[in-house]
Amino acid sequence: MQDFPAPSLALAPPPAAATPPGEKPALAAVALGLLALLAAAADADAARAQLSLGIALALLSGGALAWAWLAFGRAEAGWHPHDLWRRASTSRGAVAWASGLALTGFYVVLYWFPWLLTNLIRALDPFSQSLRHRVADQWFLYGTFYTLAVLVLGGRALWKYRFSRYHLARTASVMFFQLGFSFLLPGLLLALQQPEYYFTYFWPLKYDYLFPGTVAQLLHGGGLGVFMVFWGVVMAFVATPVLTYFLGKRWYCAWVCGCGGLAETAGDAYRQLSDKSRQAWRWEVRLIYPILGLIVLLTALLWLGASGAVPALGVVTGPLGQFYGFMIGSVFSGVVGVGFYPLLGSRVWCRFGCPMAAYLGLLQKHFSRFRISTNGGQCISCGNCSNACEMGIDVKQYAQCGAPIVRAACVGCGLCATACPRGVLNLENGPRAGRLAGSAFIHADSLRIL
Amino acid sequence: MHLVIIGNGITGVTAACTARRLNASARITLVSAESAHHYSRPALMYLYLGHLRYADVKPYEDWFWAENRLELVHAEATGVDTAARTVQLATGQVLAYDRLLLATGSVVRTADWPGQQLRGVQGFYGLPDLERMARATQGIGHAVVVGGGLIGVELAEMLHSRGIRVTWLVREQRYWQSVLPPEEAALLTAHIRRHGIDLRLATELREVLGDAQGRVRAVLTTTGQELPAGWVGLATGVTPNLALAQAAGLATDRGILVNELLEASVPGVYAAGDCAQHRQPAPGEVAVEQLWYTGRMQGETVAHTLCGQPTPYRRGQWFNSAKFFSLEYQTYGRVPAQAGADTASFCWQHPSGRHLLRLNFRLSDHAVTGVNALGLRQRQAVWERWLGEQTPIGTVVAQLAAANFDAEFSRQHEPAIRRAFARQFPAIPLAGRPRRRGLFGAWPG
Ligand SMILES: Cc1cc2nc3c(=O)[nH]c(=O)nc-3n(C[C@H](O)[C@H](O)[C@H](O)COP(=O)(O)OP(=O)(O)OC[C@H]3O[C@@H](n4cnc5c(N)ncnc54)[C@H](O)[C@@H]3O)c2cc1C
Numbered sequence A: 001m002q003d004f005p006a007p008s009l010a011l012a013p014p015p016a017a018a019t020p021p022g023e024k025p026a027l028a029a030v031a032l033g034l035l036a037l038l039a040a041a042a043d044a045d046a047a048r049a050q051l052s053l054g055i056a057l058a059l060l061s062g063g064a065l066a067w068a069w070l071a072f073g074r075a076e077a078g079w080h081p082h083d084l085w086r087r088a089s090t091s092r093g094a095v096a097w098a099s100g101l102a103l104t105g106f107y108v109v110l111y112w113f114p115w116l117l118t119n120l121i122r123a124l125d126p127f128s129q130s131l132r133h134r135v136a137d138q139w140f141l142y143g144t145f146y147t148l149a150v151l152v153l154g155g156r157a158l159w160k161y162r163f164s165r166y167h168l169a170r171t172a173s174v175m176f177f178q179l180g181f182s183f184l185l186p187g188l189l190l191a192l193q194q195p196e197y198y199f200t201y202f203w204p205l206k207y208d209y210l211f212p213g214t215v216a217q218l219l220h221g222g223g224l225g226v227f228m229v230f231w232g233v234v235m236a237f238v239a240t241p242v243l244t245y246f247l248g249k250r251w252y253c254a255w256v257c258g259c260g261g262l263a264e265t266a267g268d269a270y271r272q273l274s275d276k277s278r279q280a281w282r283w284e285v286r287l288i289y290p291i292l293g294l295i296v297l298l299t300a301l302l303w304l305g306a307s308g309a310v311p312a313l314g315v316v317t318g319p320l321g322q323f324y325g326f327m328i329g330s331v332f333s334g335v336v337g338v339g340f341y342p343l344l345g346s347r348v349w350c351r352f353g354c355p356m357a358a359y360l361g362l363l364q365k366h367f368s369r370f371r372i373s374t375n376g377g378q379c380i381s382c383g384n385c386s387n388a389c390e391m392g393i394d395v396k397q398y399a400q401c402g403a404p405i406v407r408a409a410c411v412g413c414g415l416c417a418t419a420c421p422r423g424v425l426n427l428e429n430g431p432r433a434g435r436l437a438g439s440a441f442i443h444a445d446s447l448r449i450l
Numbered sequence B: 001m002h003l004v005i006i007g008n009g010i011t012g013v014t015a016a017c018t019a020r021r022l023n024a025s026a027r028i029t030l031v032s033a034e035s036a037h038h039y040s041r042p043a044l045m046y047l048y049l050g051h052l053r054y055a056d057v058k059p060y061e062d063w064f065w066a067e068n069r070l071e072l073v074h075a076e077a078t079g080v081d082t083a084a085r086t087v088q089l090a091t092g093q094v095l096a097y098d099r100l101l102l103a104t105g106s107v108v109r110t111a112d113w114p115g116q117q118l119r120g121v122q123g124f125y126g127l128p129d130l131e132r133m134a135r136a137t138q139g140i141g142h143a144v145v146v147g148g149g150l151i152g153v154e155l156a157e158m159l160h161s162r163g164i165r166v167t168w169l170v171r172e173q174r175y176w177q178s179v180l181p182p183e184e185a186a187l188l189t190a191h192i193r194r195h196g197i198d199l200r201l202a203t204e205l206r207e208v209l210g211d212a213q214g215r216v217r218a219v220l221t222t223t224g225q226e227l228p229a230g231w232v233g234l235a236t237g238v239t240p241n242l243a244l245a246q247a248a249g250l251a252t253d254r255g256i257l258v259n260e261l262l263e264a265s266v267p268g269v270y271a272a273g274d275c276a277q278h279r280q281p282a283p284g285e286v287a288v289e290q291l292w293y294t295g296r297m298q299g300e301t302v303a304h305t306l307c308g309q310p311t312p313y314r315r316g317q318w319f320n321s322a323k324f325f326s327l328e329y330q331t332y333g334r335v336p337a338q339a340g341a342d343t344a345s346f347c348w349q350h351p352s353g354r355h356l357l358r359l360n361f362r363l364s365d366h367a368v369t370g371v372n373a374l375g376l377r378q379r380q381a382v383w384e385r386w387l388g389e390q391t392p393i394g395t396v397v398a399q400l401a402a403a404n405f406d407a408e409f410s411r412q413h414e415p416a417i418r419r420a421f422a423r424q425f426p427a428i429p430l431a432g433r434p435r436r437r438g439l440f441g442a443w444p445g
């Protein structure tokens, strides 16, 4: 007779994984970099602060890149997330709480106590002068850090995913768009006395781009401003549906968007933390569509107000706009969306808050050729795909019953397909006919999974 | 109707879900000793690797069972009274059934090696084994894996991930010799060795040696070597779990004997999945199928019969897949280790040693009979059609891109394969133009 001891260890947290000794010098460099950053922030002497900041950024970038090489470059190329759920940094352990707190703290200071960053901002003045012909401010500091994070941790992603041309391409793409279109070009525009404009952000994500006030201001600027308004309208209402029809939501979320860019690079180590439960999915639907509704409503009201048809609208739109800007624009997208990366996963904002994601998602679900195909009856329900999904989609629920994945949330990062050990998943664009048809190899249980 | 299912593996659970779909009112009870909820057995390794947590390898969230009125009993079934139609549980509880499905799976099979009862020597099949292994391998420097199949490679990868030096003993001259043709075996041997696994072919275990505390310390091989081992994994296969069937007095051989409706030898009792043995397997097919997919298909089939829609089990085209460290393997149709006299075999390999494609076809009519793919993902639906329609090999080679299931932007090897084929079989015309996929591309039909 067999004996059946109850499983316990498999259910209890396994022993924590130690950091390989070889990686410690690189991590030490990162820690020293953070120290130097603190020194720069505390130093009122501009020259010394500049030096400290330079050292800090060099140590942080160099340390992070060296660590990425040690962690990924030495092992055979491939998907090997060993010890992912045993490391404190990637499994909501002490390291994750500490980094979450630090990130959140940074956002709180940035939004509400920017004077604490004065020394750092002043240290960036020469750089800002040369790029933008004006002094730095807190947003320039933020943009610099943000871009550096995308580039350095993009380097990590390029190493990690060097076996996959899909991941190389989309990582290079987000790095390019962040550096070129979200950092250099807006700076250059300022230097040329033009409005600071981000060509890769559209309404409803960059909600004020189609507000009457912004439009009037841009149009007033003439030539380039008129083009910017034209660009914003065309991208939001023509290019977005057309590109999403052919390629799915991913053309934006996983290839162009800056929030997505940060998630795919800096957030890559945290993708497994997104909650896959049905409860989380219900919250997603409860939040993201009302937020889209809110910004559509606000925009419509503002235009109505601007048309002069309803005189006293400012009483409504003023507070509404302030509420939206504070709650969604600052608290949600920054403090929660990025600050909580190490605890809630890399796409909290994209999944629960972003009105652009909601808009793209509706298009993807109802008006697109994109789907993730499942390969016949090959799924072994192992759960690797769901674990890799940063958008909290329980991919295996579809794969194990042979159904294609057509979900509004999917940003097409392709990690589910990479993580699958049986080659079950494939991101594809194809005819819309039969897009929802399941595999003939498994008779999908009609039992509810959501 | 009260349907009682013993075993909450893929077979039992698929049967339960299908039965619920077919019969909204039946009472359905799943009994299992191993775990309270269904989990994915092939995913056990990912728990050890730290890729996943236990909750992640459960195919359904815990609310699923109650919402679909599937009753779960976490207990061992110790006996069946087929005359009274009752099942006895180790808890003393007795369950009355109208229909009983045995989906008891397998148990580890070992030869009787001296010393195999030592602590630190074990097989690998379920959660208790995983737990034992996790405990026993903590802090050890060397381990030995015995047996050259799919569980062997999983164990090797698991141990390797924690920096444990692995020696892997394989009895045969070639890796997985009973299944793989020589080229595949050679490619995989090289791949496995590249990962630092000391894979020893044509080497058997003779004896396990222990220390004074009754713990394993080394193994002795048939080649006379003593290898240090803090842990020994026996991966020499599994065999149907017959304990309950025998207690119930059912006819058994290697497995529980069933007809094509998956009925056991006593009315009202059925068996499916790993534990079942087909009395009359279709020509060229095995009597005991020990796969996840076949468990699911058998579970679905038997549920129809259980719900009053008698349905014979027809598996369809053979397929299987696995992963060897970073190399994925898929096979469709029949690719025996040694092609028969009536079969031609074409094998293409990429010089990197990371991709291989083998196509078998009949010499008489050129119909394709099977494919092995290593490091290339193939689309099952396309292969199912090609094999079912006995498509000529010339068409298959020409249209190979239609079966390509690799990620977008992956290198496409079809042109190279096509050229190699044309060189080797110049007399066979390649019908049709090769079809490529693209971002806006045509849909492979
Ligand atoms: C490590 C490993 C990796 C594998 N990988 C793959 C793979 O990649 N692809 C593939 O196709 N196949 C794979 N397999 C094989 C596959 O997992 C099995 O074929 C499949 O799980 C069999 O399912 P089943 O439901 O028939 O039996 P099982 O999954 O064995 O379920 C039977 C259950 O019944 C319980 N049980 C037995 N007797 C009693 C009793 N008397 N009372 C109560 N409960 C009882 C057992 O505890 C067990 O939980 C793998 C197997 C192992 C061990």
Ligand code: SF4
Pocket (backbone or CB within 6 Å): A372, A385, A388, A389, A390, A391, A392, A393, A395, A405, A409, A410, A411, A412, A413, A414, A415, A416, A417
């Ligand atoms: S479903 Fe797959 S491709 Fe889509 S977001 Fe999730 S992991 Fe990425």
Ligand code: SF4
Pocket (backbone or CB within 6 Å): A378, A379, A380, A381, A382, A383, A384, A385, A386, A395, A396, A399, A400, A419, A420, A421, A422, A423, A424, A425
């Ligand atoms: S689709 Fe792949 S990764 Fe997901 S559960 Fe199935 S086999 Fe596992």
